[in-house]
Amino acid sequence: MKEKIKKVNVITMGCSKNLVDSEVLLSQLERGQWEVSHDASGGGFDAVVINTCGFIHDAKQESIDMILEYADAKERGDIGKLYVMGCLSERYRVELEQEIPEVDRYFGKFDLKAIANELQVALQPETIYQRKITTPSHYAYLKVSEGCNRFCGFCAIPMMTGRLTSRPLEELVREARYLASRGVKELLLIAQELSSYGKDLYGTARLSDLVNAISEIDGIEWVRLHYFYPSDFPYDILQVMRENKKVVPYLDLPLQHITDPMLKRMRRHTTRQETEQLLRTVRAEVPGTAIRTTLLVGYPGETEEDFNELLQFVEEQRFDRLGVFPYSHEEGTFAYRQYQDDVPEEIKQSRVARIMELQEQISAELNQDKVGLKLTVLIDRKEGEYFVGRTRFDSPEVDGEVFVSSERELTPGDFVRVRMTGADTHDLFGISES
Numbered sequence: 001m002k003e004k005i006k007k008v009n010v011i012t013m014g015c016s017k018n019l020v021d022s023e024v025l026l027s028q029l030e031r032g033q034w035e036v037s038h039d040a041s042g043g044g045f046d047a048v049v050i051n052t053c054g055f056i057h058d059a060k061q062e063s064i065d066m067i068l069e070y071a072d073a074k075e076r077g078d079i080g081k082l083y084v085m086g087c088l089s090e091r092y093r094v095e096l097e098q099e100i101p102e103v104d105r106y107f108g109k110f111d112l113k114a115i116a117n118e119l120q121v122a123l124q125p126e127t128i129y130q131r132k133i134t135t136p137s138h139y140a141y142l143k144v145s146e147g148c149n150r151f152c153g154f155c156a157i158p159m160m161t162g163r164l165t166s167r168p169l170e171e172l173v174r175e176a177r178y179l180a181s182r183g184v185k186e187l188l189l190i191a192q193e194l195s196s197y198g199k200d201l202y203g204t205a206r207l208s209d210l211v212n213a214i215s216e217i218d219g220i221e222w223v224r225l226h227y228f229y230p231s232d233f234p235y236d237i238l239q240v241m242r243e244n245k246k247v248v249p250y251l252d253l254p255l256q257h258i259t260d261p262m263l264k265r266m267r268r269h270t271t272r273q274e275t276e277q278l279l280r281t282v283r284a285e286v287p288g289t290a291i292r293t294t295l296l297v298g299y300p301g302e303t304e305e306d307f308n309e310l311l312q313f314v315e316e317q318r319f320d321r322l323g324v325f326p327y328s329h330e331e332g333t334f335a336y337r338q339y340q341d342d343v344p345e346e347i348k349q350s351r352v353a354r355i356m357e358l359q360e361q362i363s364a365e366l367n368q369d370k371v372g373l374k375l376t377v378l379i380d381r382k383e384g385e386y387f388v389g390r391t392r393f394d395s396p397e398v399d400g401e402v403f404v405s406s407e408r409e410l411t412p413g414d415f416v417r418v419r420m421t422g423a424d425t426h427d428l429f430g431i432s433e434s
Contacts, residue, residue, distance in 0.1 A: 029121055
């Protein structure tokens with residue numbers, strides 16, 4: 001009799017770096033004769049693997065809730081084996097094993113070989129770069145390094161990922177070529193922080209070399225850069241962004257705060273003056289660059305004066321994209337050891353709301369300024385009567401979109417010229433050129 005095909009569902013929680021890990025695992029399992037699904041619902045799977053996030057409280061709780069949901073499914077007999085991997089499991093494996101014993105086995109973030117062995121698949125290191133793409137096929141993430149040497153006061157990530165470990169440039173170019181051969185047109189370079197790429201391997205940052213090498217690959221049309229650290233910023237990348245037309249004018253630069261007392265307590269190794277000079281330089285050397293930033297409010301010791309200065313800074317800078325999070329008191333971090341979590345939760349949430357209210361007003365005004373312009377849009381999908389895509393200034397999942405009306409059929413992965421006819425707080429509306 002023909003052997004029954006085994007089915008596995010890999011569920012990804014958290015960030016795009018986790019997604020890349022899941023794509024590697026999916027590819028290896030598929031090569032090992034598993035029928036693979038990603039983020040599928042329902043039962044009927046011989047195994048479910050949950051790739052968890054352990055960054056902040058809310059993300060941890062979402063991962064725990066997902067584990068409990070599938071533990072119940074296993075108890076009902078809806079699924080076979082249940083496995084947990086990723087950051088939460090790396091950080092809290094002992095506690096999870098005690099609290100949720102229904103899970104068949106827990107793995108850390110870097111236990112790919114052990115997971116493969118558990119599922120009776122021989123890991124093939126020579127094909128690791130041949131990931132199973134789970135995003136729309138025209139864009140993909142390229143993780144250039146693991147870990148971080150910064151050790152910011154609030155951040156638990158180095159405890160889970162360790163110190164900076166860059167991937168060799170040649171290995172990344174090979175993976176980028178493979179992705180291009182699969183139809184990928186936009187590559188999003190991601191890391192815990194791109195600024196330091198290559199320092200551990202080559203003694204100096206090599207991000208510009210990597211970006212230039214990737215942009216030479218046929219088929220890659222857009223290269224997007226995520227997660228720069230403001231201290232020791234690699235200024236040579238600005239020349240690459242200005243001169244290399246494949247590198248989109250987009251900079252993801254999480255600043256976290258702006259007052260000198262908060263920057264010092266957060267261990268950010270920069271000052272307000274240095275931060276503002278960096279922003280001026282970026283805007284002068286690469287005019288029109290969309291700057292995305294992330295802020296953190298409610299950090300221990302943040303006063304009303306600190307917050308008001310941050311709010312004024314947001315109003316002055318008029319960032320194109322901005323996210324803000326309330327501080328989460330994470331075990332093992334510098335802030336957890338050194339400070340009391342002394343800002344009440346209701347004040348944290350109020351500060352988040354006040355910044356986002358201001359940013360929504362700024363975003364609406366910046367979007368309105370684009371009405372009447374003709375911009376290139378990369379189509380991601382069709383939704384109702386619209387084709388939905390993004391400009392060079394928009395990253396998938398986190399930024400706004402363009403809802404395009406077109407008399408002709410458009411396909412995901414198409415680049416089209418669109419005249420912008422309308423705008424709201426987050427998104428644009430336009431008509432494609434025939």
